[in-house]
Amino acid sequence: MEKLMIAGGRPLRGTVQISGAKNSAIALIPAAILSETAVTLDNLPALSDVAIYTELLEELGSTVEWSGDRMSIDVSGLRSKPMPNGNVKKLRASYYLMGALLGRFGEATIGMPGGCNFEPRPIDQHIKGFEALGAQVTNENGALHIKAKELRGAKIYLDVVSVGATINIMLAASRAKGVTIIENAAKEPEIIDVATLLNSMGARIKGAGTETIRIEGMDALHGCRHSIIPDRIQAGTYMIAAAATRGDVVVDNVIPKHLEAVTAKLQEMGVHIYEMDESIRVVGQPEYESVDVKALVYPGFATDLQSPMSSLLTQAKGVSILSDFVYSNRFKHVPELTRMGANIRLESRSAIIEGSKLSAAKVKATDLRAGASLVIAGLTVEEGVTEVTGVEYIDRGYDNLVTNLSNLGAEVWREND
Ligand SMILES: CC(=O)N[C@H]1[C@@H](OP(=O)(O)OP(=O)(O)OC[C@H]2O[C@@H](n3ccc(=O)[nH]c3=O)[C@H](O)[C@@H]2O)O[C@H](CO)[C@@H](O)[C@@H]1O
Ligand SMILES: C=C(OP(=O)(O)O)C(=O)O
Numbered sequence: 001m002e003k004l005m006i007a008g009g010r011p012l013r014g015t016v017q018i019s020g021a022k023n024s025a026i027a028l029i030p031a032a033i034l035s036e037t038a039v040t041l042d043n044l045p046a047l048s049d050v051a052i053y054t055e056l057l058e059e060l061g062s063t064v065e066w067s068g069d070r071m072s073i074d075v076s077g078l079r080s081k082p083m084p085n086g087n088v089k090k091l092r093a094s095y096y097l098m099g100a101l102l103g104r105f106g107e108a109t110i111g112m113p114g115g116c117n118f119e120p121r122p123i124d125q126h127i128k129g130f131e132a133l134g135a136q137v138t139n140e141n142g143a144l145h146i147k148a149k150e151l152r153g154a155k156i157y158l159d160v161v162s163v164g165a166t167i168n169i170m171l172a173a174s175r176a177k178g179v180t181i182i183e184n185a186a187k188e189p190e191i192i193d194v195a196t197l198l199n200s201m202g203a204r205i206k207g208a209g210t211e212t213i214r215i216e217g218m219d220a221l222h223g224c225r226h227s228i229i230p231d232r233i234q235a236g237t238y239m240i241a242a243a244a245t246r247g248d249v250v251v252d253n254v255i256p257k258h259l260e261a262v263t264a265k266l267q268e269m270g271v272h273i274y275e276m277d278e279s280i281r282v283v284g285q286p287e288y289e290s291v292d293v294k295a296l297v298y299p300g301f302a303t304d305l306q307s308p309m310s311s312l313l314t315q316a317k318g319v320s321i322l323s324d325f326v327y328s329n330r331f332k333h334v335p336e337l338t339r340m341g342a343n344i345r346l347e348s349r350s351a352i353i354e355g356s357k358l359s360a361a362k363v364k365a366t367d368l369r370a371g372a373s374l375v376i377a378g379l380t381v382e383e384g385v386t387e388v389t390g391v392e393y394i395d396r397g398y399d400n401l402v403t404n405l406s407n408l409g410a411e412v413w414r415e416n417d
Pocket of ligand 1: 023026092093120121122123124125126127160161162163164165186303304326327
């Protein structure tokens with residue numbers, strides 16, 4: 001196991017290039033299962049989740065070829081094979097194998113997903129969707145067995161707005177007979193990205209990005225080439241890190257519209273932001289105002305940026321209240337930030353953060369964004385070296401983190417723990 005070492009106190013300066021979005025990539029790769037011919041994906045991020053998904057597709061009999069950040073998936077040898085354990089337990093998005101294999105083969109046996117378990121993350125809405133499409137779902141020793149004689153389109157109202165359930169239902173429904181309508185669908189940009197790929201594969205999906213999605217099922221889908229959207233969560237993390245270190249950073253290769261909630265919140269704190277067509281320049285300031293932040297479903301402030309934002313709010317004057325309305329207990333980073341001198345109290349689904357100077361400490365990342373939050377905190381510390389263990393979580397979502405931060409002038413390196 002490795003740990004990240006951070007000698008902070010240096011303002012980040014320069015340009016950082018943002019890679020493709022993790023949460024798109026790990027839905028688009030399994031979406032290829034629905035195709036009869038090869039699918040090529042461009043702009044893939046070099047993340048451990050992507051590497052694990054590559055292995056999962058190979059275990060199912062596909063051949064994957066890489067060229068730089070391009071992946072070609074030959075699905076001719078693909079079959080539906082039970083996957084109760086192993087790689088499926090290593091990431092959250094293995095649940096997309098359920099919808100994709102169900103759509104293509106009418107059957108899937110997949111172990112319950114892993115990923116960042118900062119609190120219980122049920123998948124009842126995915127199951128409700130599969131059942132509405134005509135599948136029978138049974139739990140076999142911790143793995144879900146999902147089987148349908150024939151998938152039929154249906155009207156599905158999601159009880160909670162769920163990114164995963166929306167995409168999983170879209171995947172299965174794109175090969176069902178007839179029309180499926182998802183109501184109360186999630187609107188995240190990654191959902192539009194998946195619908196765009198599926199439509200390029202010959203599906204007929206309308207309304208992705210709104211709360212009502214209409215999917216006309218097709219007998220067969222075909223291969224295509226698709227470029228993945230930029231990772232708005234990585235981009236937001238670098239924006240927050242630039243502000244926290246009072247730096248001056250151009251975050252390049254982004255879709256500024258996807259970052260409006262974080263841009264607005266940083267501006268409210270007093271950070272100077274300049275938006276260009278495909279980049280955002282963040283200029284930090286000596287002092288920040290405290291603000292209240294509510295993590296919500298898109299287009300609200302992303303829950304995945306809530307923990308990184310906590311670290312920035314320790315740098316503001318006065319008391320900020322940061323509440324998470326998606327995951328009420330996503331605060332595993334807070335005890336670690338407290339170890340670094342942060343003044344944070346937890347109340348219900350909120351962190352009450354009073355501005356304070358942080359100091360170097362040995363801290364532990366227990367999930368991906370908690371890790372990002374600790375890295376940002378470490379970057380603000382003026383003396384000493386902060387040690388962050390649990391780097392394997394950070395590697396799930398940030399490619400080339402050490403190189404990117406070093407290019408921006410940070411003193412960051414990896415060591416064996
Ligand atoms: C691989 C991926 O894309 N991960 C993202 C995805 O996770 P994921 O898709 O798993 O998250 P969801 O959007 O499904 O979860 C949103 C809320 O709905 C609840 N819920 C969800 C499904 C369900 O069947 N029942 C249920 O109660 C969850 O507990 C949570 O409170 O969206 C989250 C919310 O933006 C992000 O934090 C994750 O980075
Ligand atoms: C929670 C996250 O990922 P996952 O859903 O893949 O665990 C995340 O990206 O912050």
